Amino acid sequence: MSNPIVEKPKLEPQARESRLWMPERVLFTPAALAEPWGQQILSRVQALNLPIEELPRNRLTGLRGSDERETYNNSKRTLAVVTTPPSAFKLSPIPPSADWQFHIAEGCPAHCQYCYLAGSLSGPPVIRVFANLPQILDNLTKYEQAGHRTTYEVSCYTDPLAIEHLTGSLEMCIRHFGTREKGYLRWVSKFDAVDKLLDLPHNSHTRCRMSVNAAPISGRFEGGTASVSARLQALRRLALPRSKGGGSYPVGLVIAPIMPIENWRSHYHRLFDQISEALDFECDLTFELISHRFTPGSKEVLQKWYPHTQLDMDEATRSIKRNKFGGTKYVYNADTMKQLRCFFESEIAKRFSIARVLYWT
Ligand code: SF4
Numbered sequence: 539m540s541n542p543i544v545e546k547p548k549l550e551p552q553a554r555e556s557r558l559w560m561p562e563r564v565l566f567t568p569a570a571l572a573e574p575w576g577q578q579i580l581s582r583v584q585a586l587n588l589p590i591e592e593l594p595r596n597r598l599t600g601l602r603g604s605d606e607r608e609t610y611n612n613s614k615r616t617l618a619v620v621t622t623p624p625s626a627f628k629l630s631p632i633p634p635s636a637d638w639q640f641h642i643a644e645g646c647p648a649h650c651q652y653c654y655l656a657g658s659l660s661g662p663p664v665i666r667v668f669a670n671l672p673q674i675l676d677n678l679t680k681y682e683q684a685g686h687r688t689t690y691e692v693s694c695y696t697d698p699l700a701i702e703h704l705t706g707s708l709e710m711c712i713r714h715f716g717t718r719e720k721g722y723l724r725w726v727s728k729f730d731a732v733d734k735l736l737d738l739p740h741n742s743h744t745r746c747r748m749s750v751n752a753a754p755i756s757g758r759f760e761g762g763t764a765s766v767s768a769r770l771q772a773l774r775r776l777a778l779p780r781s782k783g784g785g786s787y788p789v790g791l792v793i794a795p796i797m798p799i800e801n802w803r804s805h806y807h808r809l810f811d812q813i814s815e816a817l818d819f820e821c822d823l824t825f826e827l828i829s830h831r832f833t834p835g836s837k838e839v840l841q842k843w844y845p846h847t848q849l850d851m852d853e854a855t856r857s858i859k860r861n862k863f864g865g866t867k868y869v870y871n872a873d874t875m876k877q878l879r880c881f882f883e884s885e886i887a888k889r890f891s892i893a894r895v896l897y898w899t
Pocket residue numbers: 645646647648649650652653654655695696697728763
């Protein structure tokens with residue numbers, strides 16, 4: 539008798555989250571260890587059996603290698619638990635993403651060859667997490683205006699989901715904003731470990747976004763991240779109603795950095811197919827569209843971090859954009875920008891009629 543064909547039960551995609559990042563060293567400053575939130579992080583990393591070192595002073599040392607590449611490698615394998623400098627309590631605006639930015643960490647364990655942090659954060663790219671989180675959150679309430687919706691972006695200098703298993707800080711932020719009357723949180727990630735966030739009392743005051751890109755860009759330039767399909771499954775779970783096992787969050791997609799690679803229309807068309815499949819139900823969805831750009835400073839840092847990168851950073855093919863402080867950015871020329879923008883806006887309008895495009899840049 540031939541074997542009957544037994545259909546295997548379909549594994550829900552959520553059962554296959556990507557591997558979590560584990561640092562090779564975890565450094566604590568004395569000030570971080572004096573904070574209750576620092577102690578909470580200590581318990582987490584102890585439970586994971588990670589090698590822990592207590593620094594003698596509140597300064598990070600011992601990360602520099604013999605060259606930039608070695609410094610990069612040492613830093614990207616290190617988690618440093620520190621406290622913020624007093625300047626962190628003065629918030630900066632972050633248009634067009636949100637009213638204000640704040641930071642629960644600086645640095646990211648992934649290896650994106652176009653990384654936005656290059657040139658923004660100085661020094662070795664170690665992953666610093668902040669142990670004085672309750673004070674950071676308390677300070678935010680000063681920026682809320684009565685009767686006025688105020689939004690806060692927490693992912694400008696880190697990927698908060700990439701390190702959440704080590705800190706619990708994103709969960710704490712979501713809980714905090716769930717209690718605010720007019721304060722709203724926004725975060726974005728290229729990781730997918732969202733399980734622990736699904737049941738939190740967010741009160742729809744947190745918008746969870748995933749950053750995605752066309753396959754050739756993501757495959758070539760986004761080392762150490764979860765795959766785009768894993769990110770989309772994570773977003774699906776965050777957006778699904780609670781009755782279906784999801785988190786019932788408002789969600790968003792950040793398509794970035796958009797690049798006019800060869801056959802870009804068909805590659806991005808395929809990305810939209812994947813998004814449509816993952817979000818095949820009605821949900822509160824936004825899009826943010828960001829074309830690739832670089833500055834002289836970010837190019838210099840990225841070329842040291844990724845000396846063999848194939849990322850196009852040829853100034854000769856770009857237009858110059860200056861900001862009000864005299865800074866220079868290299869962006870695509872007006873005609874390319876127009877074609878890209880037109881394509882993205884029309885695909886979104888066709889496929890997601892109730893989604894909002896927050897901005898194109
Ligand atoms: Fe940089 Fe974001 Fe990539 Fe992390 S995920 S390396 S912050 S671009």
